[in-house]
Amino acid sequence: MVYFGYVVAILCVSQFVQAQQPSASSITACPTLSPRIGGPKDAHDIRADDIKAVGSLGDSFMTGFAAEGMRGSLLNITTYYEYRDVSFVNGGRPNSMSLSNAFKHYSGASVRGSSTGQRPPTFCRDLNCSSDLHKPDIDQLNAALDVAWSTNLNQELDYLIPQMKKLTGLRYTKDWKMIIIQIGNNDMCYSCNSRYNQQFGADKYYTRLDQAIDRIRREIPRTIVNIVGSVKLSSVFKRTRGQEYCERLKVPVVGLDLIFNRLACECAVDDGYWPQFDKIGQQYDQQIEAVYEKYKGLSNDSFGLMYTPTHFDPIDWPLEMFSNFDCLHPSVKGHQWIATTLWNLLFKNQTQRAEHIDSTFGNKVYCPTESDRLQLS
Secondary structure: OHHHHHHHHHHHHHHHHHHOOOEEOOHHHOOOOOOOOOOOOOHHHOOHHHEEEEEEEEOHHHHOEOOOOOOOOOOOHHHHOEOHHHOOOOEOOOOOOOHHHHHHHHHHHHOEOOEOOOEOOOEOEOOEOOOOOOOHHHHOOEOOOEOOOHHHHHHHHHHHHHHHHOOOOOOOOOOEEEEEEEOOHHHHHOOOOOOOHHHOOHHHHHHHHHHHHHHHHHHOOOEEEEEEOOOOHHHHHHHHOOOOOOOEEEEHHHOEEEEHHHHHOHHHOOHHHHHHHHHHHHHHHHHHHHHHHHHHHHOOOOEEEEEEOOOEOHHHOOHHHEOOOOOOOEOHHHHHHHHHHHHHHHOOOHHHHOOOEOOOHHHOEEOOOOOOOOOOO
8 A cells, every 4th residue: 555655746746747847037047959860750740949931911010119218208210110120020139039049049159040130110101011120130020110000911921931931041941930920900900090991990900811821831841831810909008008118209288198009099088999800800810710710721841731720819918028118019028928928828739829828928939849839820
């Protein structure tokens, strides 16, 4: 009986240890992986050290717009810069958490695509993103553009694909790559405008996303695409309403006193419209899920698709996660939290990704083991 008790105790301890998720305070504190013999068999066999390039498609949330916050005053142009080197996907700033830096920790300097600095913003206009808006030396594989809509995904791919092909050190047809897509924030922000709202229906969103995924599947070999769900914009405005932390535009003569996020998102001026953001965001997420369902069965030795729902609510975020310039875009701290959260979710299955995430989820970074694989389903 004593022997049996020891066995039970050992088994319990073993199960407890296995249940603990290996994590660290930063990605650099995670142990690296021993080199594997042979490469991955297919998209379901990708380890953290198999990704050799990271790209992104999106809008100003992904460009790092105003991530450093107020730079003295509104007259300082660097307040409005894109801090692409801290973007949650492609940020290449040393010791900054981003998906690109996380993969680089496991694969070494051979990982391509990291954005290397900051630059003045360039804006898409009237649903069009001109071909000269990117700055390749800085942007690298961050194809996101300020004020980009879902209509601009194809234009961003027009930049990303040739840029990826000419990267020194990347074997375009052989190396595995990851592309993150998060789009739709501006679609929601202009959905109340009669000039544009016919462009932003859920069916059109599905078509544009479907076309982008199909193009990636056909033109970019060995790629894992991760579609990230909609940002809950209504919670952003509720969380920041009336907060002294946020810079304000005040014109007493006309009674104007607004946090800049109300100006950056046209439809947010009327708080009665905020519930509509939730409705549209839910519709977009349904379309993302439909695209995921269409392509998940097509995963093979050259393509794989992931869907990461955004089951974290900005209503719970500390204010410091927002840029204090407009209290809409993420701050450096916000980008690092998002990066950590997305990284942790890469190794969870689709059922686990559907669970609610509180603001502590991104405080620790998951350290994948040699048996961990990026989860496509």
